[in-house]
Amino acid sequence: MQDHVRIRSEQLLANDWHVLKKTTFDYRRRDGSWQTLTRETYDRGNGAVALLYNRARRTVLLTRQFRFPAYVNGHDGFLIEAAAGLLDKASPEARIRAELEEETGRRVAQLEQVFDVFMSPGSVTERLHFFIGEYDAASQVGEGGGIEAEGEDIEVLELDADAALAMVRRGEIMDGKTIMLLQYLHLHVLKPRSMMILVAGPYRSGTDDDPARIAQNVAAMEACALPLYERGHVPVLGEWLALPVVHAAGSQAPGDEVYDVIFHPHCERLLSHCDAVLRIGGASAGADRMVAAAEGRGLLIYRSLDEVPAVEP
Numbered sequence: 001m002q003d004h005v006r007i008r009s010e011q012l013l014a015n016d017w018h019v020l021k022k023t024t025f026d027y028r029r030r031d032g033s034w035q036t037l038t039r040e041t042y043d044r045g046n047g048a049v050a051l052l053y054n055r056a057r058r059t060v061l062l063t064r065q066f067r068f069p070a071y072v073n074g075h076d077g078f079l080i081e082a083a084a085g086l087l088d089k090a091s092p093e094a095r096i097r098a099e100l101e102e103e104t105g106r107r108v109a110q111l112e113q114v115f116d117v118f119m120s121p122g123s124v125t126e127r128l129h130f131f132i133g134e135y136d137a138a139s140q141v142g143e144g145g146g147i148e149a150e151g152e153d154i155e156v157l158e159l160d161a162d163a164a165l166a167m168v169r170r171g172e173i174m175d176g177k178t179i180m181l182l183q184y185l186h187l188h189v190l191k192p193r194s195m196m197i198l199v200a201g202p203y204r205s206g207t208d209d210d211p212a213r214i215a216q217n218v219a220a221m222e223a224c225a226l227p228l229y230e231r232g233h234v235p236v237l238g239e240w241l242a243l244p245v246v247h248a249a250g251s252q253a254p255g256d257e258v259y260d261v262i263f264h265p266h267c268e269r270l271l272s273h274c275d276a277v278l279r280i281g282g283a284s285a286g287a288d289r290m291v292a293a294a295e296g297r298g299l300l301i302y303r304s305l306d307e308v309p310a311v312e313p
Contacts (some may be wrong), residue, residue: 003028004027004028005025005026006025006026007023007024007025008024008025008036009023009024010022010023010024011023017044018044018045019042020040020041020042020043021040021041023039023040024036024037024038025037039123040123041124042123042124042125043126044086044124044125045088045126046086046087046092046126046127046128046129047084047085047086047087047126047127047128047129048084048085048087048092048095048096048128048129048130048131049082049083049084049096049128049129049131049177049178049181050082050083050084050096050099050100050111050130050131050132050181051082051131051132051178051182051184051185052083052106052108052132052133052134052135052139053132053133053134053135053185053189053190054134054136055134055189055190058160058161058162058190058193059158059159059161060159060161060185061083061104061106061135061156061157061158062080062081062082062156062157062159062173062178063080063081063083063104063144063154063155063157064078064079064080064081064154064155065078065079065081065146065152065154066078066079067079070174075174080157080167080172080174080175080178082177082181083099083100083104084177085099085102092113092129092131093113096111096129097111100133101141101142101144102146102147102152103144103145103146103152103154104144104156105140105141105142105143105145106135106140106141106144107139107141108133108134108135108139110133110134111131111133112131112132112133113129113131114130114131114132114181114184115130115184116128116129116130117130117177119177128177130180130181132181132185132189144156160298161186161190162186162193162275162300163298163299163300164182165182165183165186165300166298166299166300166301167298168182168183170295191311191312192232192309192310192311193275193311194232194234195233195274195275195276195300196233196234196236196273196274196275196276197228197233197235197236197274197275197278197308198236198238198267198271198274198276198277198278198290198294199221199222199225199228199235199236199277199280200277200278200279200280200284200286200291201217201280201281201287202217202220202281202282202283202286203217203218203221203284203286203287204217204254204255204286205217205282205283205285205286205287206282209253209254214254218237220280221237221239221280222237224278224280224305225237228305231308231309231310231311232310232311232312233308236270236274238263238266238267238290241266242262242263242266242267242270245266246258246262246263246266249261249262264286264289264290267286267290268289268290268293271290271293271294271297271299272297274294276294276299276300276301276302276308277290277291277294277299277300277302278302278303278305279291279302280304
C-alpha cells in the first residue's frame with residue numbers, strides 16, 4: 001500500500017453477482033494534511049473488449065444486446081457494442097478471443113492490444129483491456145449470438161466503419177468502450193477515404209426568387225468544390241444535376257409545379273450515390289431536408305470544410 005492511503009475499516013454491503021464494499025480511509029492531501037473519507041466500490045473484476053474490422057471493405061463487427069442498467073436510465077436498453085467480457089481469471093487476450101467466438105462467431109489470427117482503461121473510477125474497480133483485430137471471410141467459425149444459458153441474446157452487426165462513427169454523433173451508439181475503439185480505429189488504422197460529398201446550402205431561401213441572389217447562393221456552394229477536390233474528394237451540387245432535368249421537363253420558373261415534382265426528389269435520389277453531405281450557409285428548409293435524408297441513410301454530415309478529412313495521395 002502506498003503511503004497516501006490508510007485503510008480504517010471495510011464493510012461488505014453485497015456479494016451476489018459481484019462485490020460491493022464500503023471503505024473508510026485516511027487520504028493524504030497534496031498539502032500533506034490527512035482527511036478521512038468514505039467510499040463505496042463495486043468490484044466486478046477486470047475485463048477485455050475488442051473491435052474487429054476489415055481494412056479492405058472498411059467495415060466493423062459490432063453487437064446489439066439488451067442492457068438492463070441502460071433501460072432503467074431512460075434508454076430502450078438495446079446497446080450497440082464491441083464484443084467484451086470479464087476475464088474470470090483468464091488472460092485478457094485469451095478471454096476476449098473466447099468472447100469474440102461466443103458473441104460474433106469469429107476467430108481472428110492477430111489481436112493488437114491498444115490500451116488499458118479504468119472506465120468508471122469513481123466507483124467501479126474494473127480495468128478494461130482494449131484490443132483491435134482484423135477479420136475476413138475465413139475468420140467465421142460460428143454464428144455468434146452469445147450463450148443463452150447466461151441470458152445472452154446477441155445480434156451481430158456488420159457496419160460500414162464511417163457509418164458507425166456517424167452513429168456515434170447521432171447518439172445511436174452510446175457505449176463508451178465502443179466509441180473509444182471506433183475513434184482509435186479511425187485515428188490510427190483506417191486512412192480517410194475519398195468520398196463523393198454533396199454540398200447543401202440555401203438555393204432559393206432568402207432570395208424571393210431573384211435570379212441574381214439565387215446565383216449568389218449557388219456561387220457560395222460552388223466555392224466549396226475546389227477545397228473538397230483538393231482534399232481528395234468528389235464534390236457535387238444537387239443543382240448541377242437536378243436543374244437540367246427540371247428545365248427539360250418544362251419548368252418555367254423555380255417553385256412551379258414541375259420544379260416541385262422533380263427538384264428535391266432528384267437531389268435526394270443523388271444521395272444514394274454520395275458518402276457525405278457538407279451543410280453550409282444559413283437557413284434553408286431544402287438543405288435541411290437533404291441533411292435529414294442523408295442522416296436517414298447513415299451518411300456523414302459535415303458542418304464546415306475544416307471538418308472534412310483530407311485523403312492521403
